[in-house]
Amino acid sequence: xxxxxxxxxxxxxxxxxxxxxxxxxxxxxxxxxxxxxxxxxxxxxxxxxxxxxxxxxxxxxxxxxxxxxxxxxxxxxxxxxxxxxxxxxxxxxxxxxxxxxxxxxxxxxxxxxxxxxxxxxxxxxxxxxxxxxxxxxxxxxxxxxxxxxxxxxxxxxxxxxxxxxxxxxxxxxxxxxxxxxxxxxxxxxxxxxxxxxxxxxxxxxxxxxxxxxxxxxxxxxxxxxxxxxxxxxxxxxxxxxxxxxxxxxxxxxxxxxxxxxxxxxxxxxxxxxxxxxxxxxxxxxxxxxxxxxxxxxxxxxxxxxxxxxxxxxxxxxxxxxxxxxxxxxxxxxxxxxxxxxxxxxxxxxxxxxxxxxxxxxxxxxxxxxxxxxxxxxxxxxxxxxxxxxxxxxxxxxxxxxxxxxxxxxxxxxxxxxxxxxxxxxxxxxxxxxxxxxxxxxxxxxxxxxxxxx
Numbered sequence: 001x002x003x004x005x006x007x008x009x010x011x012x013x014x015x016x017x018x019x020x021x022x023x024x025x026x027x028x029x030x031x032x033x034x035x036x037x038x039x040x041x042x043x044x045x046x047x048x049x050x051x052x053x054x055x056x057x058x059x060x061x062x063x064x065x066x067x068x069x070x071x072x073x074x075x076x077x078x079x080x081x082x083x084x085x086x087x088x089x090x091x092x093x094x095x096x097x098x099x100x101x102x103x104x105x106x107x108x109x110x111x112x113x114x115x116x117x118x119x120x121x122x123x124x125x126x127x128x129x130x131x132x133x134x135x136x137x138x139x140x141x142x143x144x145x146x147x148x149x150x151x152x153x154x155x156x157x158x159x160x161x162x163x164x165x166x167x168x169x170x171x172x173x174x175x176x177x178x179x180x181x182x183x184x185x186x187x188x189x190x191x192x193x194x195x196x197x198x199x200x201x202x203x204x205x206x207x208x209x210x211x212x213x214x215x216x217x218x219x220x221x222x223x224x225x226x227x228x229x230x231x232x233x234x235x236x237x238x239x240x241x242x243x244x245x246x247x248x249x250x251x252x253x254x255x256x257x258x259x260x261x262x263x264x265x266x267x268x269x270x271x272x273x274x275x276x277x278x279x280x281x282x283x284x285x286x287x288x289x290x291x292x293x294x295x296x297x298x299x300x301x302x303x304x305x306x307x308x309x310x311x312x313x314x315x316x317x318x319x320x321x322x323x324x325x326x327x328x329x330x331x332x333x334x335x336x337x338x339x340x341x342x343x344x345x346x347x348x349x350x351x352x353x354x355x356x357x358x359x360x361x362x363x364x365x366x367x368x369x370x371x372x373x374x375x376x377x378x379x380x381x382x383x384x385x386x387x388x389x390x391x392x393x394x395x396x397x398x399x400x401x402x403x404x405x406x407x408x409x410x411x412x413x414x415x416x417x418x419x420x421x422x423x424x425x426x427x428x429x430x431x432x433x434x435x436x437x438x439x440x441x442x443x444x445x446x447x448x449x450x451x452x453x
Contacts, residue, residue: 023329023330024203024260025203025258025259025260026118026205026259026326027196027208027246027250027262028205028206028262029209029261029264030124030207030264032072032125032213032214032265032266033214033215033265033266033269033270033287034239034265034297035268035279035286035297036280036282036296037269037279037283038213038278038279039053039236039298042298044279047229047236049236049240051243051244051247055243055247055261055301058302058310059261059300059301059302059308059309060307060311061311061312061313062299062301062312063314065264065299065317065318066295066316066318066364067265067266067267067295067297068319068364068365069085071092071093071287072149073085073090073092073093073128074092076090078320079320079323080128081106081320081323082107082320082324082338082341084363086368086446087341087449090128093127095149096130097131098130100129101128101130102129102139104138107338108140108323109322110139110140110141111139112332113205114140116330116331117202118202118203119199119202119204119205120140120141120142120204120205121142121191121199121206121207122136122145122146122207123189123192123195124146124188124207124208124209125146125147125148125149125209125211126147127148127209132172135148135172143171143195145168145170146168146211147166148167151184154166158398166178181216182218185210185212185220185235185239188210189208189246192206192242192245192246193245196249196250196253196255197249197253206246210242212236212239213239213278214270216276217232217234217235219235223235223238223241230275231276232275232277232278257304260301260303260306260329261301261302262300262301263298264299266297267294267297268285268286268287268293268294268295268297269286270286270287271286271287271293272392272393272398273396273399274399276395277392281293283419288366288387289366289387290364290365290366290371290384290386291381292419292420296418307349307351313348315357316362316376318362322342323340324342324344325346328344362375363442363446365446366384368447368448370384370442371384371406373435373439377415377416378413378428378431379411381406381410381411382406382439383408385404386405387402387404388402388403389401390402409425409432410425411423411425411431411432411435
């Protein structure tokens with residue numbers, strides 16, 4: 001027995017070392033068209049979001065978190081790659097049968113996670129390529145259940161009736177056509193919870209890009225008519241319940257202390273749909289614009305023992321920063337030739353004293369044109385067209401959209417005016433000149449990739 005003790009002790013020490021060296025789990029929730037004013041901890045008075053709010057209470061709430069573009073595919077491309085969408089050639093919202101996709105050789109969050117030995121799963125909307133060899137299981141994810149693109153690109157669209165059937169995928173196989181919207185959130189969440197339980201003994205990256213609250217809306221029977229904000233509120237409260245189910249699965253599996261959880265959205269609310277489109281709260285405009293209501297979104301995160309509870313951070317950063325931040329969390333050095341636009345923002349998550357935005361400036365494109373620049377507290381809109389909702393829609397039908405235009409440079413102090421209501425360009429010409437120079441540099445450097453011969 002005495003001869004066996006050293007061997008047993010060695011095995012025990014090896015097991016402890018293995019547990020200590022295990023990479024952190026990461027759960028990333030990504031809602032679709034959820035506005036700044038649609039969550040309790042961001043000011044909603046009518047929609048109840050106790051589970052999302054709990055992430056903020058247990059961890060951190062970011063007040064100045066941005067998406068790279070306020071539209072589906074471009075926003076997701078930035079999140080997944082750490083690059084402005086132009087860099088990876090994905091703009092707008094890819095439609096059914098689009099030949100465009102996330103390039104197979106492109107570094108993305110799933111491939112980064114796989115390089116550290118994590119199991120990877122995505123349950124929800126992909127929208128980065130719809131053909132079979134473009135799906136998540138061909139881009140680093142082990143498991144996939146969800147839609148390849150937006151739910152309105154289907155027979156469910158309120159006005160366009162020419163879309164092909166909408167496939168629901170399990171892996172790289174379409175298992176259903178035109179799935180009902182009412183149960184989609186629940187089914188997606190079922191699979192996410194199953195993934196947590198299945199992989200509780202190994203590190204994992206779980207990506208949950210909810211289809212909702214993108215129109216057409218759908219909520220499970222147990223949530224319909226239960227909120228104080230109509231069907232839209234029902235949908236958000238079911239999303240919040242889904243977040244709670246995943247959090248409960250983490251706790252049940254003893255994974256709370258080794259899991260970073262992030263919740264955010266792909267862009268602001270689709271205001272054209274009125275009572276089905278959500279709220280930007282105090283922010284101006286919404287989805288499809290570079291105004292704050294389009295690009296500033298809720299973002300909360302928790303990781304007990306690593307992120308101080310109940311903290312609020314007001315430094316500006318962006319979805320492009322998630323990949324390099326997770327590279328640090330997973331202790332995975334990134335190659336210099338990755339050409340990322342994002343920067344490591346982990347010090348903002350942990351509340352490191354004196355930590356500031358990792359960027360000199362953030363750039364807001366729509367398509368290929370640059371619409372706005374933020375540097376510190378200042379935001380400059382350069383001349384550009386944008387859409388404005390003249391008459392909001394109702395009950396699933398879109399309203400009247402008109403084209404407006406920024407005719408001259410407009411400057412706003414976001415520390416005092418998040419509504420972008422008071423143009424200060426004439427009072428601060430030196431700031432306009434500085435941000436204009438940054439804009440010109442960005443337009444020259446951040447461009448679509450050259451087409452291969």
